[in-house]
Amino acid sequence: MSFINYASREINCKIVYYGPGLCGKTTNLQYVYQKTAPDAKGKMISLATETERTLFFDFLPLALGEIRGFKTRFHLYTVPGQVFYDASRKLILKGVDGVVFVADSQEERIDANIESLDNLRFNLKEQGYDLDKLPYVVQYNKRDLPSAMPIEEMRRDLNPTNVVEYEACATTGEGVFETLKAIAKLILIDLKKGK
Amino acid sequence: MSNPQMVMYEEEFQEINIVIERLLQEANAKVIFLVDKNGQLISGVGDTERFDTTSLASLTAGNIAATGGLAKLIGEKEFSILFHEGEKDNLHISIVGGRVILVVLFDSRSSLGLVRLRVKKSSDELSSIFDKLLKKAEDKEKRGTSDFPFAEITDDDIDNLFS
Ligand SMILES: Nc1nc2c(ncn2[C@@H]2O[C@H](COP(=O)(O)OP(=O)(O)OP(=O)(O)O)[C@@H](O)[C@H]2O)c(=O)[nH]1
Ligand SMILES: [Mg+2]
Numbered sequence: 460m461s462f463i464n465y466a467s468r469e470i471n472c473k474i475v476y477y478g479p480g481l482c483g484k485t486t487n488l489q490y491v492y493q494k495t496a497p498d499a500k501g502k503m504i505s506l507a508t509e510t511e512r513t514l515f516f517d518f519l520p521l522a523l524g525e526i527r528g529f530k531t532r533f534h535l536y537t538v539p540g541q542v543f544y545d546a547s548r549k550l551i552l553k554g555v556d557g558v559v560f561v562a563d564s565q566e567e568r569i570d571a572n573i574e575s576l577d578n579l580r581f582n583l584k585e586q587g588y589d590l591d592k593l594p595y596v597v598q599y600n601k602r603d604l605p606s607a608m609p610i611e612e613m614r615r616d617l618n619p620t621n622v623v624e625y626e627a628c629a630t631t632g633e634g635v636f637e638t639l640k641a642i643a644k645l646i647l648i649d650l651k652k653g654k
Numbered sequence: 655m656s657n658p659q660m661v662m663y664e665e666e667f668q669e670i671n672i673v674i675e676r677l678l679q680e681a682n683a684k685v686i687f688l689v690d691k692n693g694q695l696i697s698g699v700g701d702t703e704r705f706d707t708t709s710l711a712s713l714t715a716g717n718i719a720a721t722g723g724l725a726k727l728i729g730e731k732e733f734s735i736l737f738h739e740g741e742k743d744n745l746h747i748s749i750v751g752g753r754v755i756l757v758v759l760f761d762s763r764s765s766l767g768l769v770r771l772r773v774k775k776s777s778d779e780l781s782s783i784f785d786k787l788l789k790k791a792e793d794k795e796k797r798g799t800s801d802f803p804f805a806e807i808t809d810d811d812i813d814n815l816f817s
Contacts, residue, residue: 460660460692461660462661462662462690462692463660463661464662464696465661465667466667466668467662467667471694501706501708502706502708502709504712515716518693518712523816524815526804526807527804527807529804531815547720550716550719550722550723553691553719554693636816643812644812647804647807648812651804651805651807
């Protein structure tokens with residue numbers, strides 16, 4: 460749920476990166492953090508286990524600039540991908556304005572991808588959202604790995620509705636900003652339609 | 655729509671700030687923040703400069719969300735007050751009107767009892783301001799007079815954000 464503050468002339472939107480464990484959600488945020496000018500970002504917060512798996516969420520606030528005199532801020536969150544953290548994932552989805560689904564391109568992760576996407580749909584529905592009506596982008600990550608599946612096959616399983624999609628390698632940053640821009644744009648267009 | 659727009663107008667913003675400024679004095683607190691349940695900062699008074707307010711807002715909301723989840727598991731609706739005691743500073747976190755989170759940071763110049771008492775009184779006032787705000791936003795939307803700044807944006811406006 461975006462928050463428009465007419466008093467401070469600010470608009471805040473929430474983007475959630477979803478996807479199976481180890482697919483590269485946190486790496487996406489880390490890359491954005493590294494490549495963003497200091498005055499445009501806040502601190503990145505990672506609530507993680509000792510082995511760097513996301514435990515609750517990562518959080519990165521970005522200030523993109525102004526539109527029509529309003530400061531436009533995006534709050535980026537990742538969910539913990541591991542199956543047993545489902546209760547936390549539900550909490551992070553509250554008030555979401557747009558979702559990025561990060562898929563792991565490795566062949567052996569296709570079942571985990573499908574399961575995570577089902578879980579996303581289910582958890583959104585539980586809170587009264589419909590993934591098909593939400594600003595939503597798919598990212599095929601880890602394209603650099605030799606075991607990466609052909610895009611057509613991934614698309615068939617993970618993007619049947621043909622939403623905007625990007626190939627990425629989050630460790631080198633390829634596709635990371637393209638994905639972020641796409642989802643931010645969809646959110647702003649959604650806002651423009653007026654709610 | 656399951657996704658109602660949260661808004662804040664100048665008039666209510668000022669009313670809110672008057673209430674939390676007074677709470678700051680009466681509770682002898684160091685800082686007070688108001689945060690929405692999704693982790694967005696609404697306002698802050700007192701020694702706010704010392705803190706990373708954006709992070710604070712997000713973590714507070716995460717904290718409330720997590721304890722809310724715990725409450726449901728044991729059959730409670732929610733825990734409406736959380737208290738964290740530190741060596742020097744303490745945090746009193748409470749839910750106002752079911753929607754907004756009030757965070758009071760205080761040290762030994764105040765006490766939990768005093769803070770709790772003052773928060774109670776201010777909560778009712780804040781709650782009615784937020785009720786008014788909600789009604790106002792709904793009315794504006796119904797009459798189609800929302801002074802929404804984004805209705806007119808162009809693709810160029812959006813693209814420029816990323817240049
Ligand atoms: N080769 C390759 N490795 C990647 C890529 N993206 C992420 N990784 C690696 O994959 C591992 C997991 O990445 P994370 O970003 O922590 O994964 P996550 O999705 O946040 O995982 P959870 O927090 O458990 O949900 C790390 O070792 C990353 O360096 C990629 O595009 N290519
Ligand atoms: Mg992670």
